[in-house]
Amino acid sequence: MFNNLSDKLDKALHVLKGHGSITEVNVAETLKEVRRALLDADVNFKIAKQFTNTVKEKALGQNVLTTLQPGQLMVKIVKDELTELMGGDAEGLNLSGAPSVILMSGLQGSGKTTFSGKLANYLKNKKTKKPLLVACDVYRPAAIDQLHVVGEQIGVEVFSDRGNTDPVAISQAGIAHAKANGHNVVIIDTAGRLAVDEAMMTEISNIHKAIQPQETLFVVDSMTGQDAVNTAKAFNDVLNFDGVILTKLDGDTRGGAAISIKSVVNKPIKFIGTGEKMEAIDVFYPSRMADRILGMGDVVSLVERAQEQFDEQEARKLQKKIAKNQFGFDDFLKQIQQIKKMGNMKDLIGMIPGAGKMMKDVDIDDDAFKGIEAIIHSMTPDERSNPSLMNASRKKRIAKGSGTSVQEVNQLLKQFTQMSKMMKMMQGGGGKRMMQMMKN
């Protein structure tokens, strides 16, 4: 995420980070570099200029050069301004209606349908919400099918009416269906076009007027840079929407949209999409995003993602197994699946302070666990629970079955043994000692 921008800002701020003496000249030079980095990231020209001007004013106002650690203070000012530019505090969804109606808008291909599913899944996992998805794209039957596939995948009901060509009527019927069936959130997926056109705007505006949603969200592909900002403006003029959803931030996004959109439409970015999977959704926190852009990582989000996947009951079962030396490859497989649910590997690594920068040129396969999973799947159930059963000929068979080599099988067995030992040690009081060490 934003590799290029992070890299350039890091270079621009290098001098200030204590790698040389700080003078008025190099502060000015730094700000010029910061501005260039923002422009390269496709940030609007005016916004980039205003940004550096504000940073400069603040630096002067706080007498940065006379402070003890001018570099750090400058970096802090840049971080605070970046946070402010992206929206200040995080803003949640208004879910006060009965049911709460959320209308999705945006161009075709922006990720509306995918995000509708992600949001439904996100709300469903909150336990108190029972969402209903409503398919209102009357032009593309495939879009209705796609929403049904998504709904099935996440276990959320989808309302559609294939013969009906009136999206206003479908959305109203969807809301009535929700009321009658105890759904407390309705997410309405609408039709998009490839570009902003009048017919689309009239249609979405008619739906909007008729159903008066609590939340109107505008979904935009962050890869489209300045275009994203222009489209946002066009939709906002018609809908006066409540929030922005930035999708495809997992790709090689330059970052311009994330940075500029708030100040152009004055609406908060509420969520981001970071992948094609249903779990790839994050609440947008401007301050955490600023940390990530400045290469400071985002440990809070990383821990939160881990917590979302954490199941207390499962953890207790696992603990007992470890204590009894019964931790097997099936358990290992479950752990891998949980990690995979946390998101794309490169994205996760980017959340560790400093690691994103170190690993930026390393190509991390999102299916890094594929080989391991194939090896485990090639083991018999007995072998999975009792790895010592695997002798040389069985290892050969497993390697063949999984399309790997005996060497790779051996390596996995070795790592597994080491990991089992370590887990046992952590249980025997070592874990507590380690926690204590971390606290100090």
Ligand code: GDP
């Ligand atoms: P719609 O036409 O607005 O409903 O867009 P779709 O939901 O059909 O998404 C268009 C394409 O973008 C699909 O191939 C999705 O899998 C993909 N997509 C959606 N959101 C994301 C995201 O956050 N990251 C990535 N990498 N792909 C996404």
